[in-house]
Amino acid sequence: MKPFPRPVLALAAACWAVFAVAPPSFAQPLVGRIAGSVKTITGQPIKAATVRAVNPSAIPNEFTATSDQKGEWSILGLRGGLWEVTASAPGFEPATVAVRVTLSMSNPKVQIVLTGTPIKGKMDGVDTTKLQASLSAAESMMAQGKWDEAVAEYRKVLAMAPALDVVNLALGRALLLKRDYAGASAAFGELLKKDARNQKALLGLGRAQYEQGDRAAAVVTLEKAVAMDETTEEAREARTVLAEIRK
Numbered sequence: 497m498k499p500f501p502r503p504v505l506a507l508a509a510a511c512w513a514v515f516a517v518a519p520p521s522f523a524q525p526l527v528g529r530i531a532g533s534v535k536t537i538t539g540q541p542i543k544a545a546t547v548r549a550v551n552p553s554a555i556p557n558e559f560t561a562t563s564d565q566k567g568e569w570s571i572l573g574l575r576g577g578l579w580e581v582t583a584s585a586p587g588f589e590p591a592t593v594a595v596r597v598t599l600s601m602s603n604p605k606v607q608i609v610l611t612g613t614p615i616k617g618k619m620d621g622v623d624t625t626k627l628q629a630s631l632s633a634a635e636s637m638m639a640q641g642k643w644d645e646a647v648a649e650y651r652k653v654l655a656m657a658p659a660l661d662v663v664n665l666a667l668g669r670a671l672l673l674k675r676d677y678a679g680a681s682a683a684f685g686e687l688l689k690k691d692a693r694n695q696k697a698l699l700g701l702g703r704a705q706y707e708q709g710d711r712a713a714a715v716v717t718l719e720k721a722v723a724m725d726e727t728t729e730e731a732r733e734a735r736t737v738l739a740e741i742r743k
Contacts, residue, residue, distance in 0.1 A: 527639060528597045531570035532606030534563045534583045541567025542610060544624050545585040546662060549595070551577050552729035556638060556669065558696070560662055561631055564624040572632055573639035575599075581606055588612030622657045630656070634666065643674035661690045668700045672707075680704040695721050695730045703737060711741050 534545040545563040554575040561569040563583075576599045584590035588610035595606055634649035650667040653660065668683035684701040687694055698721035706714035718734040718741075725731060 526599065527572070528574045528576060528599050528603055529570065529572045529601055530574060530579075530581070530595060530597055530603050530606055531568070532581075532608065533567045534569065534585070534608050534610060535567050536588075536614075537609055537611055541565065542583075542585050542588065542614065543567065544622060544627075544657075545569075545583050545588075545610070546660065547571070547581065547583050547608075548662065549574060549579045549581045551575070551579045551597075553577060554579075558665065558669075559635055560660075560666055562624055562627050562657075562660065564628055569628060570632065571635065573635045581608070583608040583610060585610060585612075585614070587614050627653060627656050627660075631663075634670075638666075638670060638673075641673075643670050646670040647674065647676075647679075661687050665694075665696055665700065668697070668704070672700065672704060675707070677704045677707045681708070693724055695724045695728060698724070699730045699734050699737075702734060706737060706741060715741060 530549070532547075534542045534547065536542060542563060543565050545567070547561040547563065547569045549559045549561075549571050551557055551574070554577055556573070559571045559574065561571045563569045574597045576597055579595045579597050580592055581595050582590055582592040589612055591608050591610055593606060593608060595603075597603060630649050630653045634646045634653065637643075637646035637649060647667065647670045650663055650670060653663050654667070657663075664683045664687040668680045668687075671677075671680035671683055681701055681704040684697045684704065687697045688701065691697070698717055702714045702718035702721060705711075705717060715738065718738050721734040722731045722738075
């Protein structure tokens with residue numbers, strides 16, 4: 497695991513909800529929920545910060561949220577285990593904390609402090625409460641296997657906040673799961689236009705190209721993903737797909 501950027505002030509993580517049929521009160525939830533805040537070192541809330549939770553061992557293995565006017569955010573649908581939660585915002589140094597998520601509705605809150613100075617950007621004027629509601633709804637649909645509904649919500653998020661490029665990763669993932677490989681390629685491609693070295697997007701694009709039957713393009717894309725950093729989980733997955741293509 498890479499060392500966490502400093503400074504990071506964190507407590508552990510609070511609650512993500514269960515999306516399947518509500519279990520009896522004595523039954524353990526199938527997923528967990530975490531929530532928290534993103535603030536400056538003086539305690540001021542940071543609006544529209546991007547919060548990403550990643551766990552390579554989980555399925556799904558990545559979730560995205562955006563902080564509201566109070567700097568608060570939440571993510572539903574996580575599997576139990578150790579997650580890396582990263583908060584970033586224009587003008588601030590990103591910060592990452594390790595969060596042990598349990599299949600519970602009462603995980604401790606994740607409090608992240610960023611250093612820097614806020615700058616005006618493309619997220620100004622965005623209704624972050626509505627944005628967070630759509631992100632939560634999309635992740636809820638993903639947890640229930642409702643790919644079409646998830647795709648619709650992710651596209652709604654991108655319409656509200658086109659600058660939130662990372663949502664294309666989640667959109668591409670949903671499109672892959674519903675076997676819309678052309679759509680998935682387009683989603684991953686949109687992110688790669690802004691961040692050509694995004695290893696997750698390269699892996700997703702390579703998978704989509706392979707499923708579309710374009711093996712030559714898939715090999716080029718996946719080899720590029722591996723070359724970015726051979727030590728990551730994405731590189732390992734890319735090598736697995738490359739081995740399958742070359743059988």
